[in-house]
Amino acid sequence: MGHPTVALVHYHLRRGGVSRVIETASTCLTKAGIPHVILCAAPPEGRHKLPIQIVEELGYDSERGAGASGIRIVRAMRKAVRNAFASGRVIWHFHNHSIGKNRGFSDAAGILAESGEPMVLQYHDFAEDGRPAAYPAIANSETLYPYAPQIVHAFINSRDRQHLLKAGLPEKHTILHPNAITPPARVKPLPRAPRKPLVLYPVRGIRRKNLGELFLLAALAPKGTRFAVSLKPENKPWKPVHDEWVAFASDTGLPVLLDVVGRVAPAPKKQRTFASWVRHSTHFITTSVAEGFGLGFLEPAVIGKPLFGRNLPMVTGDFADHGIHPGRLYDRLLVPESWVGLETLRQNLVRTMQTTLESYGHEMSNQHLDRSFSAMRNKGHLDFGNLPENLQRQVIHRLLAGSEQSEVLAQTGDATQALSQWLAESLDQKNPSVSPEQLGPYTPKAYLKRLKELYDQASNASPEAPAYLTQRKVLCEFLKPGSFHFLRT
Structure with a gap:
């Protein structure tokens, strides 16, 4: 048979x-x-x-x-x-x-x-x-x-x-x-590396990809660094969120380009294709707050690009079981509570959590509210990646208005350092932290x-x-x- x-x-x-x-x-x-x-x-x-x-x-x-x-x-x-x-x-x-x-x-x-x-x-x-x-x-x-x-x-x-x-x-x-893991694009290296970093986020810019974090990083990156997201959302519910970030990029002048593939080129007189963007990028990034498998953590190694960004232990834990550490990853980006306001955060939390739980047929209990609010706080700081977009933009506006850059921290494990310093060190890395041989299980x-x-x-x-x-x-x-x-x- x-x-x-x-x-x-x-x-x-x-x-x-x-x-x-x-x-x-x-x-x-x-x-x-x-x-x-x-x-x-x-x-x-x-x-x-x-x-x-x-x-x-x-x-x-x-x-x-x-x-x-x-x-x-x-x-x-x-x-x-x-x-x-x-x-x-x-x-x-x-x-x-x-x-x-x-x-x-x-x-x-x-x-x-x-x-x-x-x-x-x-x-x-x-x-x-x-x-x-x-x-x-x-x-x-x-x-x-x-x-x-x-x-x-x-x-x-x-x-x-x-x-x-x-x-x-x-x-x-x-x-x-x-x-x-298969290469998302096959590209030849450039004859000469670009003078300034070009950081590519090879995703469709839906909400859970946490686009606001790119803008925070762009505000603290060395001068001349550019960030790019490959595609815009297709599903209608996510388009207004994406459009707000397009408008924010225009308003602030921060070097974040959205929906680049097929629309703009990574360099003058170059193709607008995804392969072209991959070829001209110096680094890949991930700021996503949720993934199923996490292709974005391993694919950069296949095409020879170093990766940095947000860690997601729910998926990277499986990689660690095979001895794979995908790149320079932070666990949280910490901003002072005072830049947001705890009452403002709590009001946002009550409103959003109640709507969300009702969609699931759940009532919001005091336990849900108190434990979620407590989980967001971290010794006087909040994780930027778990703020709604309106509060993310509030934080970035405050930073651009002159608030102390050193107060924004990257946390890895129990250690913290100024995000601007962490970012400069990440942009200095030239090679992937994963070898092709390590990808055998995938x-x-x-x-x-x-x-x-x-x-x-x-x-x-x-x-x-x-x-x-x-x-x-x-x-x-x-x-x-x-x-x-x-x-x-």
């Missing part, structure tokens, strides 16, 4: 992290001779050689009005697989089925679980984790998190896995399945090995009727008091 057909299922293949993961998986499976098909609502832009079957019903509900039912989506997916392969067993590999973008998509996973078919449910993001607008779509689902021997739950970081284990998911049905070869293991686990299991996690338990793991973050609402 040949290998079962693998059906990789996702909403779309637009530029972004999950799409790249699926494209990498498809490349690996093709090289291994494993039959597979990608099911998504629309083909990617430009030319591609991917084995795609279009299932329009998989698109975001917000883009199509009322969504298709789960059973209709299952029928459409089965038909698409038959179009690609006349017959044979199928392993269904869902990506982000539970994120709340399409209720029928989520229900389809539950329907297939009830049918006893082998499945992989791979999580990149969670509606319960800083996505309150998405959560109501799946809030009353009773079949969101099925588990049985033939269903493998794949996690890209240990924290997410632990949350679902604590919510009741049996460990034997789970696997840690980090992404593969190569496509290692990724393919894990894919085979999880497909074998799902297809070789004796099917059983699924049980389901209590969704409220999953939500409570992500909403623990003290975990609130302004930029994840």
Whole structure:
């Protein structure tokens, strides 16, 4: 009997992290001779050689009005697989089925679980984790998190896995399945290094990427240093936040360029492509406050660029287990409480937390409020990265108006130093802190090995009727008091 057909299922293949993961998986499976098909609502832009079957019903509900039912989506997916392969067993590999973008998509996973078919449910993001607008779509689902021997739950970081284990998911049905690292662009080094630093943030500028922190760094960077963000958001809810930072850049004159790829060139008479920006950059940066896997921490090493920025222990802890320390990373950027005002902060916290928790069907308790407010304070300082954008801009305006620069600190572990000094030292580094050899656990070869293991686990299991996690338990793991973050609402 040949290998079962693998059906990789996702909403779309637009530029972004999950799409790249699926494209990498498809490349690996093709090289291994494993039959597979990608099911998504629309083909990617430009030319591609991917084995795609279009299932329009998989698109975001917000883009199509009322969504298709789960059973209709299952029928459409089965038909698409038959179009690609006349017959044979199928392993269904869902990506982000539970994120709340399409209720029928989520229900389809539950329907297939009830049918006893082998499945992989791979999580990149969670509606319960800083996505309150998405959560109501799946809030009353009773079949969101099925588990049985033939269903493998794949996690890209240990924290997410632990949350679902604590919510009741049996460990034997789970696997840690980090992404593969492939070069985001292949570039030749410049013949001569640029005279002044050009720091590239190769992301789409959505809210959790914490763009305000780039402006704070730009205000303290050595003269001539430039910062650039590659793309603007596509989702409408994030565009107003991005536009406010575009206006702030214009108002202050700080050297931060937004949405550069395809719009402006990194140097006179040079191309505006992403590869061109990568080639002309001297450093990569990350200021994100939340990531699933954290490609941005490891990709710079593949293309020979040093990285600095904000540490995220929830993802870098997995890298440290392999002896990988991605670059110069701070844990917090500390600004004096007096630059914000505790009463102002508390009022912002009450308003935002109440709205967020209500979206999740939670009431705000005094415990939630007090523990979150206490967690934000740090010996007379606040972490700049956990301030709402209006207060971030207030801090930067104060700095530009002449407040003492030495009062802004970079904290790494228990140690602190003036951020301006830390930044100058970071810009002096010329090489990545990670060698290509250290990235062995994240190569496509290692990724393919894990894919085979999880497909074998799902297809070789004796099917059983699924049980389901209590969704409220999953939500409570992500909403623990003290975990609130302004930029994840």
